[in-house]
Amino acid sequence: MIDRLPSGSDRLDKVLGGGLPLNGITLLAGRPGSGKTILAQQYLFGNATAGRPALYLSTVSEPLEKILRYGQSLDYFDTSALGSSVFYDDLGQMLNDQGLPGVLARITELLRERRPGLMVIDSFKALRVYATDAGAFRRFLHDLAGRLSAMAVTSFWVGEYDDTDASDAPEFAVADAILSLSTEHTAEREMRVLQVLKLRGSGFLTGKHTYRLSPAGLDVFPRLADPLHDASYGGDVERISCGIDALDQMLSGGYWRGSSTLIAGPSGAGKTLLGLHFIFDGAQRGETGVIATFQENPVQLERILQGFSWSLKDPGIELMYRSGVDLYLDEWVHDFLTTVQRTGARRVVIDSLGDLRAAAGDELRFREYVYSLLQRCARANISVLMTQEVTELFGVTRLSEYGISHLSDNVLLLQFLRGDSALKRALTVLKTRGSAHDQHLRQFDITAEGVVLGEQFSPGQSLL
CATH class of the missing domain: 3.40.50.300 (P-loop containing nucleotide triphosphate hydrolases)
Structure with missing residues (x-):
């Protein structure tokens, strides 16, 4: 049986068949503003401990200072956990100076130093343009996934992916779970939608599930679709x-x-x-x-x-x-x-x-x-x-x-x-x-x- 990582939301865990796979790689895909960073931090602060801390690594899409500033407005953001069970680090300069080899070396160093249980890389998609060719990026993915697996780290790769990336981006094949966050428009209405595209070795609730963003994080409302039920219908014949x-x-x-x-x-x-x-x-x-x-x-x-x-x-x-x-x-x-x-x-x-x-x-x-x-x-x-x-x-x-x-x-x-x-x-x-x-x-x-x-x-x- 696969161990699970809880999200802090019973309804989201229900959609995920009990939670995300522990020690797996989860791809959080969605356009800017869809709530990817909020969800990633929700997982980190809900599961980080001093013995198994969490790492949040920014790249070149959004400054680390901005992530921290907006993160502090969320209910679950615990400033007392910073530096003890939750650590933030900026990979942007390393990425610009030494490319993917430098990033891999820095991540390896942090894994050995912090011994984290969880890690977020935001934005992961931004790393792709720093690869010299497609083969180099695939080798980077293989090496990174191997290090995360050896250290038993649950990781979140956050990126501004769209539908076309699902068939072309190699990280979609590497990931154990893929969550898509999007916004659908009907006339003047907007509706935020979460969909599980992949959950290796586990069942989950299919279809599109709406959600709202609030200071409490991501609040998901699972799609109501009851199949034929074996239970008896009512007991009162009156x-x-x-x-x-x-x-x-x-x-x-x-x-x-x-x-x-x-x-x-x-x-x-x-x-x-x-x-x-x-x-x-x-x-x-x-x-x-x-x-x-x-x-x-x-x-x-x-x-x-x-x-x-x-x-x-x-x-x-x-x-x-x-x-x-x-x-x-x-x-x-x-x-x-x-x-x-x-x-x-x-x-x-x-x-x-x-x-x-x-x-x-x-x-x-x-x-x-x-x-x-x-x-x-x-x-x-x-x-x-x-x-x-x-x-x-x-x-x-x-x-x-x-x-x-x-x-x-x-x-x-x-x-x-x-x-x-x-x-x-x-x-x-x-x-x-x-x-x-x-x-x-x-x-x-x-x-x-x-x-x-x-x-x-x-x-x-x-x-x-």
């Missing part, structure tokens, strides 16, 4: 009320515990209100509920709730409000799952899916996340209600552009109808998985009591 008696009757007794429900309809039709009925009904029955919303901030939502004699001060309600601006889907999902686990919630409302879709970047990524999220909730017997806005006010012809309705156990459609010189609201239960349901179109009104269902529309009534 119906739970949606909070509206007449709708419970249409659903043949309510929703199944642990099921997922999609409520689709145009703006103002009452989607959020149906979700609030569901959450506050659960709170009255002693079931904690989470309202995850991007639509109304706490002040707006409290104003709405007061009109129906509800309140966010209810001890059984947890509000998770996030702005849709600069939203990372990965970050939101992990925050959501943490909130659900912390509160012990049995019912959750996500209002709305459109905001999550905008943060996803692409349709496939969005569908994978929704599928994985619903599967996790189903296994834990957590009932999920989601809202989805449709663009058509009248005569709705499709529910969603994202293919989410087939993932839901229940699908309810709200729509506006014209009649008697006034707009009417109508509700239809389109789907209840594994259950019979009332398929009639029912008129409903929004009153001080919330949603009140009326009679079904007569066969001869115009529904245009």
Whole structure:
């Protein structure tokens, strides 16, 4: 079994299958500003000891003084460790005067003198231009890797590599692990992405994982993609009320515990209100509920709730409000799952899916996340209600552009109808998985009591 080097971040170690290989060579690749230096120093200060110190070696890309100045602004930077367990050295002058042979000699000297457990060379890519030819650079790599292996040193080679370097640069073949840090653009949004390109002798989480940079270092949010799971799905075979008696009757007794429900309809039709009925009904029955919303901030939502004699001060309600601006889907999902686990919630409302879709970047990524999220909730017997806005006010012809309705156990459609010189609201239960349901179109009104269902529309009534 390969020994691991922890990063200080449980989520990053999860992506790496437990951590980076100890005593291996890790290539940190990314454009300037992607956080390579921050991540490298995060590893150093988290693992350096007086007995197995860490070396940070700068070359000719960034002055050592600048690295130290910016490093001191980070939470993990421990000035008391400098000179005892963490050592910095500048190879720039040696590189300019004596080239790669001089650098190799200086590194060999430092290895013997300091006996480090970790070493960073930043920037490693800058060394390549000092080789007399490709063969000389390969010999330098071979000799350096041999010395690091003989001394059992975990090393990080930091460089401003791009996609073309992966097939051409020989250091990619030498490295035991390769981490790519990049930035993806979708319209006006920017999203930082970490990807494991190589991890010798170990499994890891594939795909792109978003991350943020902060004074605490690199905070990674692993991609949520649950495959088919062997665990049982829920243990409670029971119906739970949606909070509206007449709708419970249409659903043949309510929703199944642990099921997922999609409520689709145009703006103002009452989607959020149906979700609030569901959450506050659960709170009255002693079931904690989470309202995850991007639509109304706490002040707006409290104003709405007061009109129906509800309140966010209810001890059984947890509000998770996030702005849709600069939203990372990965970050939101992990925050959501943490909130659900912390509160012990049995019912959750996500209002709305459109905001999550905008943060996803692409349709496939969005569908994978929704599928994985619903599967996790189903296994834990957590009932999920989601809202989805449709663009058509009248005569709705499709529910969603994202293919989410087939993932839901229940699908309810709200729509506006014209009649008697006034707009009417109508509700239809389109789907209840594994259950019979009332398929009639029912008129409903929004009153001080919330949603009140009326009679079904007569066969001869115009529904245009």
